[in-house]
Amino acid sequence: MSANADHSPIDAVVQRLTERFPSVPPDRVAAIVDEELHRFDGAKVTEFVPVLVEHEAHEVLRREATPVPLSEQSATAIVAGHAVEPDLDPLEVERRTEQTGLLLGELDN
Structure with missing residues (x-):
């Protein structure tokens, strides 16, 4: 390199x-x-x-x-506990906040 x-x-x-x-x-x-x-x-x-x-x-x-x-350092927003880039499409933001399941950390049966 x-x-x-x-x-x-x-x-x-x-x-x-x-x-x-x-x-x-x-x-x-x-x-x-x-x-x-x-x-x-x-x-x-x-x-x-x-x-x-x-x-x-x-x-x-x-x-x-x-x-x-x-919060003062970065323009990245936090939506439902997820970091969201400022130029993200609103539908992508919604999709990321609605993800659930065992692979995504949900352990409830």
């Missing part, structure tokens, strides 16, 4: 965490993400490294600052 391809998801992680923790300077967020990224140097499976880095960096940042609530 090229260096650009390797860092694109990590750049997105830095961006998301910078938005979530606006009281932390962006340079500090980038340093924390970089530190967590280097913990995975030499990993044989790198597919999930950005997710793991984001999780660990988020935990470090939570110890340093209070995150902005997601």
Whole structure:
């Protein structure tokens, strides 16, 4: 993989965490993400490294600052407990909120 391809998801992680923790300077967020990224140097499976880095960096940042609530951070709406993208068709929103069944978490008989 090229260096650009390797860092694109990590750049997105830095961006998301910078938005979530606006009281932390962006340079500090980038340093924390970089530190967590280097913990995975030499990993044989790198597919999930950005997710793991984001999780660990988020935990470090939570110890340093209070995150902005997601409702203020994102334009994503919550409908009946489901995240809904702003440009979704209203029928798709309705379909997603009406899904039930064992595979979707319903355990009642």
